[in-house]
Amino acid sequence: MLDLLISTVTQGCIYALLSYGIYITYQILDFPDLTVDGSFPLGAAVTAVLLTNGCNPYLTLLAATACGALAGLATGLIHVRLHVRDLLAGIITMTALFSINLQIAGSNLPVERTFDTIFTAAPTMAVLGGANLMVRKLILSGILALIGKLLLDWYLKTKSGLLLRATGNNAALVTTLARDKGAMKILGLVIANSFVALSGCIVCQEQRAFSATMGTGQMVFGLAAVIIGSTIFKRVSFVKGTTAALVGSILYKACIQVAISLGLPANLLKLITAVLFLLVLVIGNLKKEASRHAGA
Amino acid sequence: MLELEHISKIYNPGTITETCLFDDFSLSIEKGSFVSVVGSNGSGKTSMLNIICGSIPVSAGRVLIGGQDIGKIKEFERYRSIGRVYQNPALGTCPDLTILENMSLADNKGKKYGLGTGINHKREDSYRAQLKELGLGLEDKLNVRIGSLSGGQRQAVAMLMATMTPIDFLILDEHTAALDPKTADVIMELTDRIVREKGLTAVMVTHNLRYAVQYGDRLLMMDRGRTVMDRSGEEKKKTSVQDVLQMFNQISIECGN
Numbered sequence: 001m002l003d004l005l006i007s008t009v010t011q012g013c014i015y016a017l018l019s020y021g022i023y024i025t026y027q028i029l030d031f032p033d034l035t036v037d038g039s040f041p042l043g044a045a046v047t048a049v050l051l052t053n054g055c056n057p058y059l060t061l062l063a064a065t066a067c068g069a070l071a072g073l074a075t076g077l078i079h080v081r082l083h084v085r086d087l088l089a090g091i092i093t094m095t096a097l098f099s100i101n102l103q104i105a106g107s108n109l110p111v112e113r114t115f116d117t118i119f120t121a122a123p124t125m126a127v128l129g130g131a132n133l134m135v136r137k138l139i140l141s142g143i144l145a146l147i148g149k150l151l152l153d154w155y156l157k158t159k160s161g162l163l164l165r166a167t168g169n170n171a172a173l174v175t176t177l178a179r180d181k182g183a184m185k186i187l188g189l190v191i192a193n194s195f196v197a198l199s200g201c202i203v204c205q206e207q208r209a210f211s212a213t214m215g216t217g218q219m220v221f222g223l224a225a226v227i228i229g230s231t232i233f234k235r236v237s238f239v240k241g242t243t244a245a246l247v248g249s250i251l252y253k254a255c256i257q258v259a260i261s262l263g264l265p266a267n268l269l270k271l272i273t274a275v276l277f278l279l280v281l282v283i284g285n286l287k288k289e290a291s292r293h294a295g296a
Numbered sequence: 297m298l299e300l301e302h303i304s305k306i307y308n309p310g311t312i313t314e315t316c317l318f319d320d321f322s323l324s325i326e327k328g329s330f331v332s333v334v335g336s337n338g339s340g341k342t343s344m345l346n347i348i349c350g351s352i353p354v355s356a357g358r359v360l361i362g363g364q365d366i367g368k369i370k371e372f373e374r375y376r377s378i379g380r381v382y383q384n385p386a387l388g389t390c391p392d393l394t395i396l397e398n399m400s401l402a403d404n405k406g407k408k409y410g411l412g413t414g415i416n417h418k419r420e421d422s423y424r425a426q427l428k429e430l431g432l433g434l435e436d437k438l439n440v441r442i443g444s445l446s447g448g449q450r451q452a453v454a455m456l457m458a459t460m461t462p463i464d465f466l467i468l469d470e471h472t473a474a475l476d477p478k479t480a481d482v483i484m485e486l487t488d489r490i491v492r493e494k495g496l497t498a499v500m501v502t503h504n505l506r507y508a509v510q511y512g513d514r515l516l517m518m519d520r521g522r523t524v525m526d527r528s529g530e531e532k533k534k535t536s537v538q539d540v541l542q543m544f545n546q547i548s549i550e551c552g553n
Binding site: 155157158159160161162163165166169170172173174175176177178179180181 | 370371372373374375376378379380382386387388389390391392393397400401402404405406408409410411412413414415458
């Protein structure tokens with residue numbers, strides 16, 4: 001039972017990085033970014049290849065992040081410079097990335113035990129050597145999720161971050177501030193997909209494998225996490241959007257974990273993800289209706 | 297000096313709905329003047345503003361600032377020297393950001409939006425003083441979301457934000473039209489004060505003939521892409537709301553209304 005709890009929170013923390021990405025595109029930029037389903041496995045593919053070639057596992061974090069940034073850049077350029085609609089721009093990049101990921105790592109690439117991951121590498125062992133692998137995974141994932149959160153919180157308070165928030169809130173204002181709103185959208189997509197690919201990188205190290213299909217449904221997962229989080233903390237103004245995304249991510253992983261413990265076949269996982277997401281949306285809408293009537 | 301030279305603007309060219317709004321339209325606006333523009337719907341007032349700001353392309357003709365053709369300069373780049381307030385108060389501010397965040401953003405216009413702290417707390421007192429002058433009680437609401445303010449309050453903040461940094465031109469697109477009469481008066485007074493204080497060149501489109509007559513030093517009436525009335529100086533001062541209304545009726549009759 002404790003093991004299950006630890007692994008659920010670990011998963012939630014790793015996927016929280018993905019949720020931060022969705023928080024940027026969906027919540028801040030109001031951009032339904034399907035690139036995620038491609039940039040997530042891209043991060044994993046790059047990581048799997050680098051690890052199996054003996055690369056330093058900590059460096060893969062940076063490499064995956066950079067690749068995610070490129071994926072976001074591609075979607076941004078397609079949308080802003082080639083004037084393709086937001087949803088379609090993401091789908092184009094996602095589809096292209098499927099082939100690119102196959103080129104990078106094939107359809108499946110296991111990372112054998114002979115190769116170190118961030119959870120087993122010497123520096124990690126030097127600090128956390130006393131704990132078993134599971135606890136190490138929990139602690140390290142928690143730290144990474146926290147660093148990601150603090151970084152994003154910091155960024156959103158900078159001038160650039162403020163302008164990014166303005167871009168999603170009122171793009172016309174950004175133009176009258178003599179700034180290119182298109183460039184801001186691209187920047188947002190770059191940052192978001194960096195987080196997503198970083199998440200994919202850590203998932204790959206955690207499960208020691210890349211598979212070409214691991215991106216499917218990740219955007220829906222991230223959306224659900226962000227919406228659950230923001231719904232829970234709607235009335236608590238001091239809770240930041242990033243914190244909400246982190247909590248939402250852990251809760252959503254827990255929901256799925258419960259479904260599996262109840263005997264749900266793994267093949268039905270995505271179906272459950274979709275149904276849960278639908279439920280989240282419907283409940284959110286009902287709440288909105290209720291508060292509108294109450295307010296009127 | 298702002299000049300529109302032989303502008304022509306055709307909407308939906310080559311289609312069945314092709315409409316020619318401007319055909320060889322020219323206008324020059326002296327530096328430091330405050331021009332009010334009136335005219336019926338579809339007369340080309342807002343299109344003219346959009347052409348100045350580069351929000352819509354022209355079919356032919358040139359837009360010149362200080363004698364330089366700005367046709368190649370992108371919309372967002374033109375706003376380096378232009379401030380704009382829209383009819384819709386929602387367009388001039390960010391609803392989910394606080395007053396402080398909104399004003400900090402506007403205060404940084406023309407500078408880099410880098411990784412420095414977004415809010416400069418040293419400037420807070422200055423913001424508070426500017427808000428206090430509005431007399432709307434906003435000086436105590438720096439950390440309130442703009443979206444929770446009334447339309448008039450939002451428009452007042454939008455007005456401050458549009459003119460916070462050094463600009464040459466102020467474009468006002470029916471900026472009092474969505475407000476109640478009293479708030480509209482407050483915003484109009486504020487506008488006049490800011491334009492005079494900062495020595496801006498202002499172009500104000502309005503449907504309020506009283507404002508058009510009372511404020512500004514030049515009055516234009518537009519009809520179907522032409523200027524049908526252009527009064528400035530003493531002539532403008534002698535013009536009454538009655539005169540403008542009469543002209544309005546005259547062009548309506550010509551249209552067959």
